[in-house]
Amino acid sequence: MAEPTHLGAAVAGDSNAQIDVICGPLINFKNMNVTPSSSIWRGSVLIVTNPGQTQPRLILRRLGPVGGNPSINGSVSNDQGITIDGLRLFEDPGKAFWRFSISLPLESYEARWEYSIPGFQYVEGQEVKSPWDFVVPSINQSMRLMFHSCNGFSVGTDMNAWLGPNLWNDVVRMHAQKPFHVMIGGGDQLYNDGIRVDGPLKEWTSISNPHKRRTHNFDNDMRARCDEYYYKNYVRWYSIEPFKAANGRIPQVNVWDDHDIIDGFGSYTDHFMRCSVFRGIGGVAFKYYCLFQHHVAPPMSTYTTDAPQTMHAVNGTAGADPRQMENTFVLENQAEDDSWIVGNRPGPYVEEKSRNLYMRLGKRIAFIGVDARTERTRHQVNYPDTYNLIFSRLEREVAAANGDIRHLVVLLGVPIAYPRLAWLENILSSPIIAPIRLLNKRFGFAGGLFNQFDGQVDLLDDLDDHYTARQHKRERKVFIQRLQEFAKANSVRVTILGGDVHLAAIGRFYSNPKLGLQSVNDPRYMVNIISSAITNKPPPKAVANLLARRNKLHHLDPNTDETLMDLFDQQPGGQEKSASWNKVTMPSRNYACITEVDAPVANGDDPAQQNDITFIALPKDGHSPLHTGETNAGAKHSAADGFSNNSGIYGGLDIAIRVEVDPQNRKGTTEGYGFSIPPLAYDPTKDNARPTSQSHSVLSEFQRAGSRPQSARPQTVN
Incomplete structure (x- = not known):
């Protein structure tokens, strides 16, 4: 759109100009471009400034290898750096968002880079701790991952008992000891629920008549007040230490969940979810989700009832409202980032298409982040054709990787292997x-x-x-079966991340023991790492113990069983968190560390040719360890420290759940619990299972649904 005259175009060229910063920097990982001869790491840095600033610049410098090899350091110590101009994504009379796009080659060594922004100063006078640094893997290395979710507080939390985001202090310590290449946010990166308690929806929420509440308008005035609330809440939360420190130094990858919008968004009754107020805040939340969490320009306008053109998506986004565009700049005609898998049509309650993610996390790990909120209703998580888009992208990427991809990490907002209620x-x-x-x-x-x-x-x-809710069970089953078929076809191990439930657990799917498959050969063996919450308060002990008692053996289909794994062999730091018999659910704040095993076993690096110590006698069910990496899982496992990566099979994954000991300890001291996941060496001659006609018919119907008109698509049923 045309430049607003009072804002003016950004002025470039003055490297000494003062940059008045409101929030940031926030660093994101975007993707990797991999060719046979090189790998290019792509990311971005975001800052929010006062409006009317000189165009900021970022200086990027390579520091050399992590750990400091003098011979290599000497060759890069005089690196004068690369200058990157800021790109303005959005500006209105109150703020401006600037993105610095970074592209750098991976080296033969794990490298540390630093960046600075000349003239950077905070408008509130906070200390500027620059330059900032981050670490990228070597060209032959898979990324070291940190996973978290529920990074905020629910309305009504007793802050005398839960003192801030202290666990991020442990994240920063772990990062200093062995750097994370990326931190994955599984949703609820902040909590916007206060908008109905002390924000602009307070009056609306207090309307006692459900019909009046449902039919209430969401006019431009209410939109503007909600817009201000979401923006200020992002700035407040993203400026709180020690979360702020991690934001500038560990590249982020995020998907959103309900609290990024408002508690329960998408899962209330359909007639209420379609009310104007919910559709309006869905649009505003999407705007700031794009800016803060993905560093992309937002829609030109968001939903209001007094601008009918915004109430229905046009070309996949809300129509333009001249009032919202007044004195406002929005970057237009930007190419879609290649990390996004964009849905075919807008969600039912947000006038925007879903944004699912595909990324290459280093040499051998692929990543999918499922946007399970934009398309969600009480009866579906995602449209059938969105799953088709995701699996089509996966197949293309794996084929192009020529066998390099050995792991697929799937990020979901909520657990998928979890006790039924x-x-x-x-x-x-x-x-x-x-x-x-x-x-x-x-x-x-x-x-x-x-x-x-x-x-x-x-x-x-x-x-x-939850995927295990009766409305989602069929969708869940077909999704897991499609992941199984992907694993079989490509001999790629699938591991799932999920949060939301405010406790830690490890669920897993696996072949029915009657099939006689060792985990290293089992494409149905898929671990669901459940890590939640890194900041919010955990549920009471009684709830965790109830879930543990509901940890039954479930049968997804005749060939696939599922249950939680025993991991928590002792209470963290001796602090009683749950019953002594409860080994499967941990109601304490936590996060996860995922590190690829890079030490070859004695007789080579082929998991199909492991020595006998790799295998164990198959147990009768999943209440017992399924392979050696699960044997002795817990606080004494070598992976428990969160950075060791030599306990499993070469090419597998070492997993640590870091659990807070005492919420009153501002240092965020944790105790670790570890286990390992083997790589997959699928041999179809060892798999006696054949797909059942039932599973084939369900899968075929699910795949066909993607090509039907929306009105003809079947509803998800129990």
Whole structure:
């Protein structure tokens, strides 16, 4: 669009100009371009400044290898650096967003780079701790990953008991000891729920009549106030230490979940989710999700009821509203980042297409981040054709990699291998709740049991969010089966990340033991690393123990079983977090470290040719260790320290869950629990299972659904 005259075009060329910074820097990883002769790392740095600034510049310098090899250091110590001009993504009378796009070659060694921004100073006078540095892997190295979720506090949290994001201090310590190449945010990178308690939706939330609340307008005035709330909440949270320190030094990859918008978004009843206020805040939240978490320009306008052109997506985004564009600059005609897998059509409650992610995480790891919020309803997580887009991209990338990709890491907002709570769903949605709801409506009885939006039981939106909810079970089954087929076809180990539930656990799918498959040969062996929350408070011990008691053996299909793994062999730091018998759920703040095993075993690096110590007698079920990497899993496992990577099979993954010991300790001291995941060497001659006709018919229907008109697509059923 045309430049607003009062803002003016950015002035370039003055390297001594003062840059008044409101928030940042935030560093992101974007993707890698891999060819037979080279690998290019791509990322970006974002800052938010006062409007009307001189175009900022970033100076990027290579420092040399991590650990400091003098002979190599000497060749780069005089590196004068690369100058990168800032690209303005968005500017209005209150702020401007600038992105510096970084592209650098991977070397034969793990390299440290640093960057600085001349003239950088905070408008609030905070100390500037520059230059900032980050680490990239060598050309032959897979990335070392840190995974987190639920990085904020729910409304009503007792802050005297839960003192800030202290666990990020441990992340920073771990990063200093052995650098993370990327940190993966599994959703709820911040909590925007306060918008209905002390923000612009407070008055709307207090409307007692559900019909009036549902039909309330979302006009431009309410949009502007919500816009200001989301922006300021991002700035506040992203400026809090020690989270702020990690933001500038560990490249991020994020998907969003409900709290990035508002609690339960997408999982309330359809007629309520379609109300204007929810659709309006969905658009505003998407705007700042694009800017802060992905460093891309936002939509030109977001949904309002007094600009009808914004109420329906045009070419996959909300139509332009001249009032929102007044005195505002939005970068236009930007090419879609190649890390995005963009959905075919907008979500049902957000006038934007989903943004799923594909990235290459170093030499042997591919990554998929599923946007499980933009298309979510109470009866679906994603459109069938979105899954088709994801798997088509995977097949193309694996084929182009010529056998280099050995792992696929799949990021989901919520766990997919997790205990069922169907009995609780049945109770909370049964007729016995109706008279209690009536008493609540008339007299406020049991007010804490019901949410303020659609009047349903408050816990139901959390249960309905889960893949194991009855509405999502069919979609879940087909998704897992497609991952199994991908693993078989490409001999690629699939590992799943999930958060949301505010406790740590390790779920896994695996072949029914009657098939006689060792895990190293088993494409159905897929671990779900459940790490949550890094900041929010955990659930009570009783809830964690209840989930542990519900840790039954489940049968996804005749060939695939699932259950949680015993990992927590002792209480962290001697602090009692759960029952002594509960080895599977840990209700304490936590995050995960994932490091590729890079030490070859004695007889070579081919997992198909391992010595006998690799194999164990197959147990009767998954309540026992399934392979040597699960044997002695826990605090004494060599992977528990979070940086060792020699406990499993070469090319496998060492996993650590770092668990907070004491929430009152601002240092964020943790205890680690470790195990390892073997690589996959799939031999079809050893797999006696054949796909059942039922699974084939479900898969075929699911795949065909992607080409049907939306009105003809079947609803997800139990």
